[in-house]
Amino acid sequence: GTPASMSRFRGALVAAVLGDCVGGEFEGAEEVPMETVLQHLSGLEDETKGNCVLEYSDDTAMTRCVVQSLLNRSGYDEQDLARRFAKEYSASPGRGYGSGVIQVLKKLASPQLVDVYQPARDQFNGRGSFGNGGAMRAAPFALAFPNLPDVTRFARLGAMLTHSCSLGYNGAVLQALAVHLSLQGALSLPQQFISRLITEMEEVEGEEEALRDARILKEAEKPFSERLHRVRDLMDRNKVSIEEVISELGNGIAALHSVPTAIFCVLHCLQPRDYLPENYGGLERTIAYSLALGGDTDTIACMAGAIAGAHYGIEAVPQRWMRCCEGAEDADMNAARLHALYHQT
Ligand code: 8NA
Ligand code: MG
Ligand code: MG
Numbered sequence: 001g002t003p004a005s006m007s008r009f010r011g012a013l014v015a016a017v018l019g020d021c022v023g024g025e026f027e028g029a030e031e032v033p034m035e036t037v038l039q040h041l042s043g044l045e046d047e048t049k050g051n052c053v054l055e056y057s058d059d060t061a062m063t064r065c066v067v068q069s070l071l072n073r074s075g076y077d078e079q080d081l082a083r084r085f086a087k088e089y090s091a092s093p094g095r096g097y098g099s100g101v102i103q104v105l106k107k108l109a110s111p112q113l114v115d116v117y118q119p120a121r122d123q124f125n126g127r128g129s130f131g132n133g134g135a136m137r138a139a140p141f142a143l144a145f146p147n148l149p150d151v152t153r154f155a156r157l158g159a160m161l162t163h164s165c166s167l168g169y170n171g172a173v174l175q176a177l178a179v180h181l182s183l184q185g186a187l188s189l190p191q192q193f194i195s196r197l198i199t200e201m202e203e204v205e206g207e208e209e210a211l212r213d214a215r216i217l218k219e220a221e222k223p224f225s226e227r228l229h230r231v232r233d234l235m236d237r238n239k240v241s242i243e244e245v246i247s248e249l250g251n252g253i254a255a256l257h258s259v260p261t262a263i264f265c266v267l268h269c270l271q272p273r274d275y276l277p278e279n280y281g282g283l284e285r286t287i288a289y290s291l292a293l294g295g296d297t298d299t300i301a302c303m304a305g306a307i308a309g310a311h312y313g314i315e316a317v318p319q320r321w322m323r324c325c326e327g328a329e330d331a332d333m334n335a336a337r338l339h340a341l342y343h344q345t
Contacts (some may be wrong), residue, residue, distance in 0.1 A: 003184045006339050007141055007313035011283070012179055013335040014317050014328050014343060015309030016063060016139055019287055019301030021054035021325035026094070026297040034275055037291045044324045052324045058094040059302040060327050061088050062137040066158060067334045070144045076154040082108045082116040082161050096298075098131050098253065099167045100124065121191050130167035132255040134159025136299045138172040139306035139331070142179035143338040151180045151202065163255075165224060166210040171255025173204055174224050178263050182310035190267050194232045197263070201225045216332075219256070227260035235267045242292060251295025258296055262303035265290045266311070278315040281317040283308050 001007045023094045025040055044052065065084040073080050086109035089097065097105070100123055107119035123129045141155040152173050159172035177200055186193045204210070205222035220226035230248050234240050249264055250257025269285035270276065276285045286308040290301035309317065314332070322328045 001185075001313045003205065003343065004146070004339075005313065007315060008183050008233035008310045008337060009339040009342070010144060010314035010332050010335040011141055011312055011317060012183065012306045013307035013331040013338070014064075014314060015283060015287070016302050017056060017060050017328045017331045018317065018325050019290065019303070019305030020056050020059040020136075020298045021328070022287060022321065023115075023291055023298035023301035024054065024057055024096075026291050027057075027296060027299075029294045032292050032294040032297070034288070034292045037288050038277065040291070040319075041288060044318075045320050047320075054325050056325070056327045057298055058098070058133070059136040059299055060331075061092060061095045062133070063140060063302075063332070064088070064327065064334075066137050066140040067338065070140055071334065071337050074341065075144070076141075076157060078116050078157065081158060082113075085161065092108075098129075098133055100129050101133050101162050102278055104129075108161070117164065120160060120162050123164065127141035127163030127213075127216070128168060129162065130165040130171075130254050130256065131163065132168075132171055132253055132258045132296065132299050132303075134163035134168050135175040135255045135259045136302055138175040139179045139303075139310075140338065141176045141184060142310075143335070144341050146342055148177070148180060148200075151153070151176050152200075161256045166205075166207070166213040167217060167219070168255050170201070170204055170210060170224055171259040174201055174228075174255075174259050175262070175306070176305045177201075178266075179310050181248065182266075182307050185311075186268070187270065187307075187311040190235065190270060191232075192254070194228060194235065194267065195265075198225055198228045198232070201228060218292070223256050224260065227256065228263070231260050231264045231267065234264060240268070246293060246295070251293045251300060253296050253299070258300050259260065259303060262290065262300050263307065265293070265300065265304040266307045269308070271312075281312065281316050283304055284318060284321075303308060 026112035
């Protein structure tokens with residue numbers, strides 16, 4: 001498709017929902033054999049089951065808040081977004097939120113709150129959360145703002161409403177940048193795609209807070225940049241085991257252990273793989289592969305889905321999978337509205 005086409009917007013937002021809904025089955029599982037993943041996915045194709053419903057979790061619940069806020073305010077409005085997060089949580093608290101972020105969401109509901117970023121700063125003894133909860137909902141920022149500096153700035157602020165540690169919000173920046181580049185068609189040159197992400201993240205992680213947080217947490221000087229170099233090394237090899245991917249990149253709830261992993265899933269699945277069905281296209285391969293890594297499967301598949309969906313477009317999304325996922329139709333309609341906002345700003 002052409003850069004920033006409607007099909008890419010729809011693909012991104014819908015495949016993110018699919019990743020979340022389909023990935024929920026394996027969230028927290030240590031080992032997920034590919035055979036089990038493929039069985040789960042072929043269950044979605046079974047027409048005799050009628051419309052099965054896989055519910056979405058916190059990933060989609062919060063993404064929907066971001067989308068609605070960006071559309072309603074025609075841009076980023078921190079007060080509005082904070083209110084939507086709080087309202088969504090109190091209406092449906094059982095969506096599988098991280099145990100820490102619940103405290104932030106409760107404080108955001110208070111009408112006395114002046115600084116909407118303060119509850120996030122108070123997390124984890126003032127260090128802030130480094131969970132992937134900011135990154136899992138970052139895709140809409142790439143679908144609302146055409147310019148890279150805006151994508152970076154607003155993805156970061158939008159994440160800081162719950163994740164004040166730079167290892168949390170910079171994961172959101174990386175995820176939004178990956179969707180931004182994919183939307184432009186950058187995944188047709190995978191080497192340039194990863195190099196571009198490394199260049200951008202080296203600048204982002206050169207900031208003082210980021211350098212300080214990385215030191216305190218005993219991570220590499222520029223943790224996301226360093227992980228992206230590992231992604232590049234892994235993608236240059238034609239055979240990589242699931243175990244190696246998990247040990248090099250991680251599959252956990254920290255943004256650092258999941259955003260580079262999601263990016264790797266997309267890159268790795270650009271080509272057919274002998275352990276994935278021949279009739280699968282790239283988007284199906286990406287989602288199946290993300291689930292087979294185990295760990296935080298819904299969130300990794302949600303993030304990989306957004307990046308892959310922006311590349312392959314809505315035509316690559318299997319109708320039968322879409323029919324099974326709560327919120328997929330809604331995402332499709334909202335993607336069209338974001339497409340209009342993006343092209344108007
Ligand atoms: P969060 O902000 O509560 O962070 C998630 C978890 O990461 C926390 O509960 C802590 O255990 C840990 N953590 C984060 N920052 C720090 C820190 N500075 N020091 C020590 N520990 C820290 O929630 P979130 O919104 O980031 O959510 C992340 C993931 O958790 C999402 O995937 C979401 O779906 C959820 N979740 C995951 C699982 C799972 O088994 N993988 C299960 C239920 C919920
Ligand atoms: Mg979830
Ligand atoms: Mg999760």
